[in-house]
Amino acid sequence: MSDLPVPLAQEQIPPGTRAWHAADAERWRAAGPGRWAEPLWPFLALLATAVWSIAEAPYPVCTTAIPCTTDWEGVSLATIQVLTLVLLRRHPALALTGLVVSVGGLLLEDAPDGSPDLLATSSVALLLAALYAAATLIHRLVCARQQQLVALEAADAARAPLPGSAGTFRRGRASFALASLLLAVSVFAVWQGERDASAFDERVARATPATARVTGSDVDGGTLTVRSEALGTHTVEVLFPENHPVGSHLDLLVDGDWIRPAAEPYDTIGWELLLLVSSVPGLAFLTGGLVARGRAARLRAEPAPVLRVLLASRRNDTRTWLHAADDRAAERPLLSFHTRYVFEEGHPEDGFDDAGRSEDEDDDLDDDLDDDFDEAGEAPRLREAVLYGLPHAGAELVFTSALEEGGPLTECTASPARPAAPLPPDTTSRRRPTADVVSALPLSREALAWSADTGARIKGLGILLMGAFGLGVTFDDGLSWRSIVTALGLPLYASAVATALNWRVVADDKGLWMCGAWRVRHVPWDAVKAVSHVGDGIRVGVGVPDDELRLYPTGWSWLDRRLGRRSTAQDAAETLRVLVHHPELRPRTSATHHGLPLGPYLTAAAVLWTGTVLFLL
Incomplete structure (x- = not known):
């Protein structure tokens, strides 16, 4: 098999399309974010300092005058905090907004006078981690814009509308479906929690106040044993048994056989946890789908910049790799992403192929792509392609690529593009490594x-x-x-x-x-x-x-x-x-x-x- 890339028919290349040469591609790579801004580092810094800050914060004290009830505001803040960590990698603009809200809320939520205790070591550490995370997010946004400008300069004035089969290119359907399901669970959790709280409030209103002496405490089980002359001996559940030592007195609410501490008339922690675990992935899917659909809509709204590039798919790897047009050795990949094939009959949406292809057609296409690998099972043979759009981290892109047989193939990204580090030559060589x-x-x-x-x-x-x-x-x-x-x-x-x-x-x-x-x-x-x-x-x-x-x-x-x-x-x-x-x-x-x-x-x-x-x- 020849070492040359599979050629793309000339009629599939828009007039004036320039090749994205390695020199321009390296300028584009140099404009990318530095290693200090990789999402992993701010994620770890924020996670560690947030856990530290929460661990050092005093537990809320429930009293008869100010009883503990539902805490939807606290759960909402926790949702934003966790969601910010989830968004750090793929959506820096949204993560930056969430960072401001979540860190501000975390610093203020335990300050009774409304001013954060910035002298606490954990608070200072959290603030420094937030500043570092914000710096990385801003740096990544600036670099993404700079990379778009470098790619635009390489494309010069060449513009072309998306191929006909990609004219209805959309993203987000699967994300919206999952988001709808998860957010429906969140709404149910709030509704059920409020329903339980209302029922308890009605019972509290008709309950009789009483006082009993604490005679026993089970910290692991979260219960107290109390006794009074009127009620006898009972076991009641409390959040923090250690706050009620043996011999102290506990205010109670009594309604028949129903006995609860007046400071903790009911507990909706289960519904609050359900809200947290369902809303975070639900909002992540929702925001991801909205961002992806918005970028795809902007891509097809007007003629897009075009560049000639090379694409490669590696064995045991479901991603597609983007290379410069003259990187014939496939040694310096620029981006990696998952793609979906688009045919005239349909379009892809978030990994669902609506093209109406039969299983036999799918197998034939996979066989054509498998033919691009050499006998040794090493790196694939490259395919010539036309790139529509401006490449950068998180970009939505469309390609017209070549196959050995069967004519051109239109591919749309089905996942956000990710920067790729240059690979050692021996891991990408299309030659057998025997020598x-x-x-x-x-x-x-x-x-x-x-x-x-x-x-x-x-x-x-x-x-x-x-x-x-x-x-x-x-x-x-x-x-x-x-x-x-x-x-x-x-x-x-x-x-x-x-x-x-x-x-x-x-x-x-x-x-x-x-x-x-x-x-x-x-x-x-x-x-x-x-x-x-x-x-x-x-x-x-x-x-x-x-x-x-x-x-x-x-x-x-x-x-x-x-x-x-x-x-x-x-x-x-x-x-x-x-x-x-x-x-x-x-x-x-x-x-x-x-x-x-x-x-x-x-x-x-x-x-x-x-x-x-x-x-x-």
């Missing part, structure tokens, strides 16, 4: 071995520390249903930690030896059909295509990308792929050490740790 790998093989054909690298061990240690802390917290108060669930999940936890810290793959004359968490598996060479590195794991196909052995996790791809390095697992998969297809290159000697599974030892250590927490602390 480089063969040169690195030992001439003596000795057994080869790969084991956990620094990234894998850092990930394993992180999981180990979090798990140890979780076990300590779960079992600290003795046995409960939570401790039973935790115990049932212990094998999965031990498996992940043991694999990350101690995985090993050995290739010798007899085949592959894969050391996982619990045992060492041997796979003869005749049974190995394929080897791949997907995500953070190694997959070895054996027998039928659906039958495979997995080692996971074998690394930390997020850390490797930021350090600009390749993981040991990637090197192992690439070398093994060559050995599978070239028997003459396989080792000629047997390995003496195949690895030692760490899972049983970790499980024993976890049981010992749990026993220490249960019986010694």
Whole structure:
């Protein structure tokens, strides 16, 4: 198969369309936001300081004069706060607005005189985190506008209406459907909460006040035992039993068998939690759908800037990657996104294809795209395309792209575009990696071995520390249903930690030896059909295509990308792929050490740790 991109017919290219060359594309990339503004960092800063601020804030004191009732305002503020964290990544403009409201409310909600206590360390930390988050959001908005201007300059005066099949390009239907369902649950939660509150208010109005002495307290159960001459002994539920020591007096409301503290006549926390967990994703879907539909509408409202580019789809990756028109080696992707194919009969909406295609047509199209991959299963063959719109993070774009057979294809983004970091050349090369790998093989054909690298061990240690802390917290108060669930999940936890810290793959004359968490598996060479590195794991196909052995996790791809390095697992998969297809290159000697599974030892250590927490602390 030729290494040239699949060409796009000249009649499919609007007159005057310029190629987006690598030099202009690199100017566009340079105009993007810096690493300090990546959404992950302000998310972590806001989350940590908000939790700290909430933990330090005093609990509200319920009194007979000012009883605790429904707190819809507090739930609304909490919804905005959580929604702001959700919007940080995809919608910086909306997140900036939510940031102002949520942080201001969090600083003021516990100040009785209306002025925040800025001297509190947690409040200062929260304010600094908010300022940092605001700076990153503004920086990303400015950079997005700058990237649009750079792309507009590269396109020059070339403009064209969207292809006919994309003239009705819309987004948001699925988002609106999900938002409607979730927000309906939110409305029901408010209605039901108010209904319960009204019923309790009516009962409170006809209840008789009484006073009783606290004779017992169950902090874990949230109950008090009270006694009076008129009522006898009763158990009542309270939010904070520790606020009512034994011997103190408690004001009550009595209506027959119904007895409640006067300071806490009813509790609607369940409905308030339902409102929170339904409104946050509901509003996220709603805002996402509105933004996507608005951007798509602006794109089709008038002739859009056009540029000639290259598109690529990689095996085991559902995203489409955008490259400059002269990036024939596919080494420097610019954006990644999911797309939907559009035909004259219909249009896509949020992942739903209304084109009316049959299953056979879908299979034919997928087969055409699969043909773009070379025999080695590496990076795909590129396709020429025309880009409609101005590329930037979160953009809605339309493409007319080429296929090997069947003519041009119109594609619309089905997810917001995301910036893509340049990839190492050997991860995108369309050539088989045999030459480089063969040169690195030992001439003596000795057994080869790969084991956990620094990234894998850092990930394993992180999981180990979090798990140890979780076990300590779960079992600290003795046995409960939570401790039973935790115990049932212990094998999965031990498996992940043991694999990350101690995985090993050995290739010798007899085949592959894969050391996982619990045992060492041997796979003869005749049974190995394929080897791949997907995500953070190694997959070895054996027998039928659906039958495979997995080692996971074998690394930390997020850390490797930021350090600009390749993981040991990637090197192992690439070398093994060559050995599978070239028997003459396989080792000629047997390995003496195949690895030692760490899972049983970790499980024993976890049981010992749990026993220490249960019986010694």
